[in-house]
Amino acid sequence: MKEKHLEKIVHFDKEKIESLDKRFRANFINSVTGYKSANLIGTVGKNGVSNLAIFSSITHLGSDPALLGFITRPTTVSRHTYSNIKETGQFTVNHIHTNIIKQAHQTAARYDGDVSEFEATGLTEDFIGNFKAPFLAEAHIRIACEYVNEYPIKENGTVLMVGAIKDIYLPEDSFTDDGWINLSSVDGVTVNGLDSYAKAELIDRLSYAKPGKDVESILKEK
Amino acid sequence: MKEKHLEKIVHFDKEKIESLDKRFRANFINSVTGYKSANLIGTVGKNGVSNLAIFSSITHLGSDPALLGFITRPTTVSRHTYSNIKETGQFTVNHIHTNIIKQAHQTAARYDGDVSEFEATGLTEDFIGNFKAPFLAEAHIRIACEYVNEYPIKENGTVLMVGAIKDIYLPEDSFTDDGWINLSSVDGVTVNGLDSYAKAELIDRLSYAKPGKDVESILKEK
Numbered sequence: 001m002k003e004k005h006l007e008k009i010v011h012f013d014k015e016k017i018e019s020l021d022k023r024f025r026a027n028f029i030n031s032v033t034g035y036k037s038a039n040l041i042g043t044v045g046k047n048g049v050s051n052l053a054i055f056s057s058i059t060h061l062g063s064d065p066a067l068l069g070f071i072t073r074p075t076t077v078s079r080h081t082y083s084n085i086k087e088t089g090q091f092t093v094n095h096i097h098t099n100i101i102k103q104a105h106q107t108a109a110r111y112d113g114d115v116s117e118f119e120a121t122g123l124t125e126d127f128i129g130n131f132k133a134p135f136l137a138e139a140h141i142r143i144a145c146e147y148v149n150e151y152p153i154k155e156n157g158t159v160l161m162v163g164a165i166k167d168i169y170l171p172e173d174s175f176t177d178d179g180w181i182n183l184s185s186v187d188g189v190t191v192n193g194l195d196s197y198a199k200a201e202l203i204d205r206l207s208y209a210k211p212g213k214d215v216e217s218i219l220k221e222k
Numbered sequence: 223m224k225e226k227h228l229e230k231i232v233h234f235d236k237e238k239i240e241s242l243d244k245r246f247r248a249n250f251i252n253s254v255t256g257y258k259s260a261n262l263i264g265t266v267g268k269n270g271v272s273n274l275a276i277f278s279s280i281t282h283l284g285s286d287p288a289l290l291g292f293i294t295r296p297t298t299v300s301r302h303t304y305s306n307i308k309e310t311g312q313f314t315v316n317h318i319h320t321n322i323i324k325q326a327h328q329t330a331a332r333y334d335g336d337v338s339e340f341e342a343t344g345l346t347e348d349f350i351g352n353f354k355a356p357f358l359a360e361a362h363i364r365i366a367c368e369y370v371n372e373y374p375i376k377e378n379g380t381v382l383m384v385g386a387i388k389d390i391y392l393p394e395d396s397f398t399d400d401g402w403i404n405l406s407s408v409d410g411v412t413v414n415g416l417d418s419y420a421k422a423e424l425i426d427r428l429s430y431a432k433p434g435k436d437v438e439s440i441l442k443e444k
Binding site for chain 1: 229230231232233234235236239240242243244245246247248249250251252253254255256257258259260261278279280281282283284285286287288289290291293315317320323324327328329330331332333337342363365370371373375376377378380382384387388389390391392393394395397398400401402403404405406410411412414415416417418419420421422423424425426427428429430431432433435436437440
């Protein structure tokens with residue numbers, strides 16, 4: 001179990017991290033926390049222009065009420081997402097799958113505010129019911145969210161945005177009878193660092209952990 | 223590209239989500255934001271008892287300064303992590319890999335405060351230099367963090383904890399010349415929902431996105 005641990009390990013201390021080339025450090029620190037979620041956030045501004053932007057920071061915050069969060073920086077490329085959400089109070093979260101990685105990555109380009117990333121990248125916007133924010137037609141799992149709150153992170157000028165989950169659309173064969181969504185069944189990807197995408201394959205689903213009891217596989221055919 | 227999207231899609235609206243069985247909803251909402259990072263946080267309390275706890279919410283917050291965040295709930299099973307960090311100001315982040323999934327999952331059991339999850343699960347604690355918090359010997363990528371701040375999320379009683387990255391230990395062949403860490407090279411796993419683990423395999427690494435320019439692979443043998 002320790003074979004890799006016993007390979008040559010290198011140590012980056014605080015001084016070394018701070019002295020790294022800016023691009024090296026961005027790649028390094030963006031990879032070092034592990035795999036990240038891979039989603040496209042869809043919004044629309046008061047000007048009527050749709051926006052679609054890739055985010056790797058979308059995180060579960062709670063199930064009751066159903067809340068999610070993501071980190072943004074109001075002054076950078078994702079500023080349209082932030083300002084559109086503040087204007088309309090709505091956004092959509094659309095899972096990235098293996099077939100749309102390049103288009104999803106391309107949404108990170110610094111398009112002007114009058115350009116829709118849907119049109120620029122060849123992805124398809126989709127409006128459902130009276131929800132103002134656009135969904136991504138190509139995504140298999142899609143979530144409609146309403147803005148709830150924001151928490152400015154004073155240490156670096158980022159903001160934790162909190163959204164309430166209002167609607168979820170997904171294939172009926174993608175989840176089990178007890179509500180677990182098998183993300184590999186919808187070809188979900190995960191982000192490694194700033195620019196890399198990995199395909200994830202389920203290893204196992206494990207029983208609820210209790211002291212003194214070995215965990216075991218609870219995976220079963222649906 | 224749309225073959226799955228055109229399968230039968232089911233819709234969960236707010237009322238349906240709120241009326242779901244509690245366990246179904248927990249599984250469902252914990253899976254619906256996509257893949258999550260898979261780490262074990264190591265801490266030690268004033269009482270000298272080590273603690274190791276699985277977290278799937280560790281997220282990159284910024285590279286300069288190097289900051290990470292995670293979500294916790296001070297009143298639940300992970301309370302020892304929270305209270306130990308408040309007591310000592312230190313914690314470690316240790317990547318979960320394919321060979322330690324069951325032990326990692328087992329750390330979520332509600333052990334008493336005088337029980338070390340290292341001992342209870344058969345994992346190995348490791349102290350490096352004068353850093354007080356224990357590292358996980360079995361992990362290939364290990365990070366020492368100092369507590370910086372906390373942001374209570376008033377919507378559901380969780381807390382965003384912010385840590386500063388002080389030290390990083392990793393295999394010398396796990397990252398490229400430009401700082402990108404290939405997480406699949408160290409058998410990194412990702413979390414799907416509350417209880418499932420997936421092995422991730424790199425698909426591609428893509429060039430910096432610019433308007434009007436197609437992204438292309440920048441993957442190369444090191």
